[in-house]
Amino acid sequence: MxxxxxxxxxxxxxxxxxxxxxxxxxxxxxxxxxxxxxxxLVLVFYYGLSGPDGTFTLANLAAIAQPIFRNALGQSLLISFGTTAICLVLAYPLAYILSKNRSRSGAFIIILIVLPMWINFLLRILAVQMLIANNGIINMILGHLGLAQMRLINTRAAIFLGTAYDYFPFMVLPIYNAMCKIDHDIIEAAHDLGANALTTFRRIIVPLSLPGVISGIIMVFIPSISEFAIADILGGSRILLFGNVIEQEFNMSNDWHTGSGLSLILMVFIIISMIVMHRVDKDGEGQIIW
Amino acid sequence: MAKRALIELIDISKKYEDTLVLDELNLTIGENEFVTLLGPSGCGKTTTLRILGGFTSPDTGKVIFDGKDITNLPPNKRHINTVFQKYSLFPHMNVEENIAFGLKISGKSQDYIKDKIKYALKLVNLDGYEKRRPSQLSGGQQQRIAIARAIVNEPRVLLLDEPLGALDLKLRQNMQYELIRLKNELGITFVYVTHDQEEALTMSDIIVVMNQGYIQQIGTPEDVYNEPENAFVADFIGDNNLFSGTMIHDELVEFAGARFACVDKDFGRMRPVDVIIRPEDIVMGEPGEGQIDGVITDVVFKGTHFEIDVTSNGFVWLVYSPKRYAMGTQVSLRVTPFNIQIMNKPESDDEKVAEPDE
Structure with a gap:
């Protein structure tokens, strides 16, 4: 009805x-x-496919072959794959536990996860900076305890910490939603047909939560591949990401042509990742967000 | 009817928070029986089924299956399969994969699984539907796949939790016959939960009438219909006339403002009793011909018969008649002694008539 x-x-x-x-x-x-x-978009395509004299060229795309740009792309891919993996590993069990325990404390944890999303992300990253700076809060506590201080800021680990912290809710919420939608009767039906807890998890819960996982991956992977602000603040410009070099081309070198060419390269990566996700998610249930 | 006991529920009690859902329930289910748990919602029938399936554990009491205590055995270790109310097919698998689910887990060979799927789909009249997704099936088809998915595992007992509740009348009637056929072909025990008394009467070998966590009566459909043990059962199964009366002495009862001969004895003298008379057992005639006279106050056409209200001495009698009467007609009513069913008044509150919600 x-x-x-x-x-x-x-x-x-x-x-x-x-x-x-x-x-x-x-x-x-x-x-x-x-x-x-x-x-x-039109401007990016125009600048990306033309030289300083305004004639058509693929030289701006070919610029990716230069070591500095190639390395930056490699770093970006590493950060986005790494961030996605960290978020998924942390979020999936959490979402599973929360969906199984829909009590008041569960709802409270969801609010705790969502709450930081209401604060501007730069503020959040600056707060992380305060925590992990050389004379920041974590080292202060370590010092008081008489322990050796750690060099946290300006490392790749710091960037991972920032991106994972920033994008974590975008991974948890879609997975949590997908898991909540799984009817309890279906899980009972699996037990009824002889499946133990592990088999039920593998054959029923994982496949049925896949749309949420795919949404989560897209929402974490795609924004983090073009990330540059977090790398600036927490990586201290020591690690150049692809977003950083594009920004430098526009703002420091004033070379809009190369900057646009590199943006087009980045766009290709984003489109490829979307196509891959679309293939995995045959039923298209993860499509809601794009 | 004396069949070997397959399942025994012994002193089963179950509380949800502060509500007692089952109170020291005892029930024995024989092999190859079609047993229906019948009662209004909240009577404990679904909880009983869930305890049989292993989805809920009782607070006290034991579940014995084929001589073994299975009270604490998880559902995946029981030789029992369930057909759920909402079908609960796996939405990410097609029909074939759904049916194969249990067989794959028990490690059956590819060929065996293939044969079984074919056999099961034939049994539920859905051959050729192997590759369909559950979302592409109608409610009735999904229900039949759910049955196929359960029976391929060759359970000793099939539990069915109001499986026809969501289907329309025609389909429901067809499925009732299908289920009887299936039960006969498979030769396994069916435990069926419903609140629909017609469904229960049509399909069951044994009906267990439940109310408020208690078993009210266990018997064949004929027993339960013709000889209800108490006013609740009488009221829940079929339409009838329920009067409060007094047993004057053996074979004479007073109710509805008159005295009637009956066949019951041993109730004692001047004892308060409940009296049940089925509307199809009352014969209408010209005034003065019967035991009491009355006037027709309502007539409803029901297809096979008319439902007629006759008011007499301030009491309203429900009578089924093949013949139409005009409103206001003076008639007489006659009931043969054999058709007057006399029951003791309930002694405790628990047995009191609760209004069935249908």
């Missing part, structure tokens, strides 16, 4: 979609999209 209802709702909204009654209502957004999405 509710299914039928939903379908009717859906078909009605499709109708509305086909013949908009007030098309001008979309005007402000179209204006916005044209000015801040379409035009910049």
């Amino acid at each position: 509710s299914n039928l209802f939903a379908r009717r709702e859906q078909s009605r909204s499709v109708e509305r979609h086909n013949s908009p009654r007030h098309p001008w209502l979309a005007g402000p957004y179209i204006f916005w999209a044209a000015g801040f999405i379409v035009l910049p």
Whole structure:
């Protein structure tokens, strides 16, 4: 009954979609999209595929072969793969436990996870900086305890800490949602058919939570591949990420052509990762976010 | 009917927070029986089924299966399979994979699994549906796949938790016959939970009528229908007339403002009793022909018969009649002594008639 209802709702909204009654209502957004999405994209393509004299060239794309850019791309891929892996390893068990224990304390933990998302991410990263700086809070505590101080800031580990901290909620929430949607009867049915806890987890819970995992991976991997602010603040510019070199091309070298060319390279990586995820997620349930 | 006991529930009690759901329940289920647990919602029938399946453990008492204590055995170790109310097919697997799930876990060979899938789909009349996804099936088809998924594991007992509840009337009736056929073909024990008394009467060998955590009556459908042991059972199974009365002495009872001859004895003198008369057992005639006279106050056409309310001495009698009567017609009512069912008044609150919610 509710299914039928939903379908009717859906078909009605499709109708509305086909013949908009007030098309001008979309005007402000179209204006916005044209000015801040379409035009910049056109400019990136124009600069990326042209030389300083305005003629067509692939030289800006070929710039990726230069060691400095190649290394930066490598660092970025390392950071985004690493961040995604760290977030997944931490988030999956947590989401599983929280979905199984939907009590008040569970809801409280979800709020704790979501709460930092309401604070500007730069503030959050600056707070992490305060914690791990050479004379920061962690070293202060270690000093008071008479333990050796640690060099935390300006290392790759510091960047991982910052990105993983920053993107963690984006991994937990979709997985948690997907797990909450698994009907308890289905798990009982698996037990009923002879599956022990491990088999039920492997054959039922993992596949049914996959859409959430894929959403989580996309929401962590794609933004972290173009990350540069966290590397600046916590990595102390010692580790150049791809986002950093693109930023330098625009702001320091004033070379918009190379900067755009490198942006196009980055775009290729993002599109490839989306295609890979789409292949894995055959049912397309993870598509909600893109 | 004396069949070997396959399952014994001994002194089972179960509390959810402060509500006692089952109170020292004792039940024996024989091999190859179709046993239905029947009662209104909240009567403890689903909890009983979940205890049989191993999904809920009783607070006290024992579950004996084939002579062994399985009270603390997890569901995956029991030779019992369940058909769930909401079908609970695995949405990420197609029909074939759903049916193969239990067989793969028990390590059966590819060929065996293939044969079994074929056999099971044939049994539920869905051959050719191997590659469909659960979302592509109707409710009735999903239900039948859920049954197929359970029976391929050759359980000794199949538990069914209101499996037809979500289906429409026609489909439900068809599925009732299918289930009877399946039970006969498979030769296994069925334990079926429902709140639908018609379903219970149609399919069961044995009906267990439950209310408020107590078993009210165990018997064949005929027993339960014709000779309800108490007012709750009488009220829950089928339409009927329930009167409060007094047993004057053996074979004479007073109720509804008149005295009637009956066949019951040994209730004592002047004892308060409940009296049940089935509406199809009352014969209408011209005024003065029967035991009491009354006037027709309501007539409803039901297809096979008319449901007629007759008011007499301020009491309303429900009567089934093949013939239409006009409102206000003066009639007489006659009941043969054999059709007057007399029961002791309940002694404790627990046995009191609770309004069934259907």
